[in-house]
Structures are given as structure tokens and as C-alpha cells.
Amino acid sequence: MAAWGLAPDVVRTVVGGTKRSPVYRGIRAQLSSPCPTDVWIEDRRGFVQYELEQGPHLAWVVFVVDLHGGDLVTAKCLCPDDAGEQITVTDLTASAV
Amino acid sequence: MSQVNRREFLTRTVLSGAGVVSAASLGQLVAPAVDAASPVPGEAEQGGRNPNFAEGKIIGINGSVLTAQSSQLLVQRIQITNSTRIWKVRDTTLDNVQVNDRFYARGVPGSDGTFIAETIWVNIVNIHTVLASVASDRLILNQAHLHQTGDQLIGHIVPETVVIRNLAPPTHDLSQLKVGSHLQIIGAWHPDTNEIDVVKIFSAV
Numbered sequence: 001m002a003a004w005g006l007a008p009d010v011v012r013t014v015v016g017g018t019k020r021s022p023v024y025r026g027i028r029a030q031l032s033s034p035c036p037t038d039v040w041i042e043d044r045r046g047f048v049q050y051e052l053e054q055g056p057h058l059a060w061v062v063f064v065v066d067l068h069g070g071d072l073v074t075a076k077c078l079c080p081d082d083a084g085e086q087i088t089v090t091d092l093t094a095s096a097v
Numbered sequence: 098m099s100q101v102n103r104r105e106f107l108t109r110t111v112l113s114g115a116g117v118v119s120a121a122s123l124g125q126l127v128a129p130a131v132d133a134a135s136p137v138p139g140e141a142e143q144g145g146r147n148p149n150f151a152e153g154k155i156i157g158i159n160g161s162v163l164t165a166q167s168s169q170l171l172v173q174r175i176q177i178t179n180s181t182r183i184w185k186v187r188d189t190t191l192d193n194v195q196v197n198d199r200f201y202a203r204g205v206p207g208s209d210g211t212f213i214a215e216t217i218w219v220n221i222v223n224i225h226t227v228l229a230s231v232a233s234d235r236l237i238l239n240q241a242h243l244h245q246t247g248d249q250l251i252g253h254i255v256p257e258t259v260v261i262r263n264l265a266p267p268t269h270d271l272s273q274l275k276v277g278s279h280l281q282i283i284g285a286w287h288p289d290t291n292e293i294d295v296v297k298i299f300s301a302v
Contacts, residue, residue, distance in 0.1 A: 082157030
């Protein structure tokens with residue numbers, strides 16, 4: 001049975017592309033789970049969302065992967081402030097090798 | 098700005114540059130504002146969320162507003178008012194609510210996207226257990242659905258702890274509890290531990 005309503009080969013391409021990326025390898029120890037919280041497709045790109053383990057502080061990382069080659073397009077970390085009024089978006093690909 | 102769902106928001110955000118975005122653009126990441134098309138209070142939209150119910154983990158407290166992450170990965174602001182009933186083992190005040198606490202709340206959606214809580218239960222749990230041992234200050238409990246002893250719970254006895262046997266009047270007398278008996282317990286979880294404060298014990302024997 002396909003997860004997130006996607007075909008298994010699509011999930012393999014998108015999640016596999018994410019996990020092969022240097023950005024993922026650099027932050028995987030900080031993820032609350034190696035299993036994505038959500039995966040979806042938009043405009044021939046795959047989006048893979050993880051939750052970061054930061055104690056009570058909430059943060060997500062979203063990877064964008066090209067649906068054809070499985071290459072990483074970008075990865076952003078989203079951290080809401082404690083008041084839930086603003087979200088700081090950090091480009092993780094800028095600091096990755 | 099029209100509301101967008103979580104995926105649409107994340108898609109739009111990650112394909113844009115880095116920086117700071119306003120929660121005002123979050124759409125379904127925050128509680129939806131009530132409008133004329135909202136369902137009748139108390140009724141959930143079919144297949145959707147109940148607008149009069151909120152739950153989640155508290156990730157921030159700002160004055161009388163709780164910022165919470167729900168299990169559906171929504172960020173929601175919970176407004177506590179002077180008339181909000183707060184339960185955490187016992188009826189209490191906002192001073193005793195902390196970041197990382199979990200909660201269930203009943204209330205109404207506010208026009209600005211907040212959820213106005215009428216009653217909020219903090220860290221409440223309702224669990225089916227098997228009594229493993231009894232001490233003066235604690236119960237050792239096996240979760241009934243786990244057929245092993247490796248995942249035990251420690252149930253702390255608190256002043257509010259009462260036993261209700263066969264729907265008889267509550268009593269503070271725990272002496273009749275028998276090891277091996279099945280218990281339904283309402284209590285308050287100590288977040289991220291295997292410990293709870295025991296409030297009500299329902300026993301058939």
C-alpha cells in the first residue's frame with residue numbers, strides 16, 4: 001500500500017533523493033524520526049517534511065527533490081517563534097557541502 | 098489573504114528565499130477563522146476537524162495565550178480567559194501550565210484565528226492498566242495492551258487519588274487493590290516520562 005497516497009516508486013525517488021543528500025546526512029541526528037511526517041508532489045517536485053527534535057521547540061525541515069532525477073533542489077528549516085506569530089526560514093543548502 | 102493549507106504554505110515557503118514569514122500567511126497552520134460557512138458549533142465538519150476542540154503540545158506561553166502544536170502538525174494559538182477552567186491533576190491556574198505540557202481543550206474558534214478555551218485538560222490520560230505492585234506512595238502498572246513487563250508505568254499517589262469500585266462512592270482507601278487486577282486510570286502524565294499522577298482508579302473488584 002502506498003504511503004501518503006503516492007505510488008511506491010515515487011516515494012522511493014523522493015525520499016531516497018532526500019536521504020542521499022548531504023543536507024539530510026548533516027541533520028539526520030537532529031530529526032525526531034527518520035520517517036517523514038509528510039510527503040507530497042507539486043509541479044514535478046517532491047516535498048519531504050520532517051520534524052526536528054528540539055525539546056519543546058517546534059521546527060520542521062522540508063526537502064524539495066526533483067521528481068525525475070531525485071536530485072535535491074533545496075532544503076529549508078522552518079522555526080516558528082514561541083508566540084506562533086512568525087516563522088524563521090533558513091536555507092540549509094547554503095551551508096551544505 | 099486567503100487561507101492556504103499546510104502543504105500549500107510549505108510548498109510556497111520552501112521555494113522562496115530564506116527569511117522570516119508572518120504567521121498571518123499560515124492559513125491552515127493556524128486555527129481557521131470562523132465564518133458564515135462554519136458548521137454548527139459542536140459539530141465537526143464531515144471528515145474534518147472539530148472547530149470546538151483543540152489538542153496538542155504547548156510550545157510557547159505568551160501571557161494568556163498558549164502556542165501549541167497539534168498532532169496534525171498545525172500551529173494553533175489557544176486563548177485562556179478568566180473563565181477558562183484549567184485542569185492539571187486538579188483545577189488550577191495558568192501559572193501551573195508549562196511548555197511541553199500536552200492538552201485537550203473545548204472552546205470556540207475566535208475571529209482572529211485563535212481558539213478560545215472554555216475548558217482545558219492538561220496532560221490528562223485515560224489508560225487501561227494491570228496492577229503490578231502497590232506501595233504507600235505509588236502504584237507500579239503494566240499497560241494492559243502490552244503482554245510484557247518491560248513497559249511499566251509509575252503511578253504516583255496524590256491527595257486527589259481515589260478508587261471507585263463497581264461504581265461505588267470514591268474512597269481514598271487503596272488497600273483493596275489487588276495485584277493483577279485490571280484498572281482504568283484517569284491521571285496526569287509527566288511529559289516524556291513513564292510516570293503519571295493517579296487521580297481516579299476504576300476497579301471492578
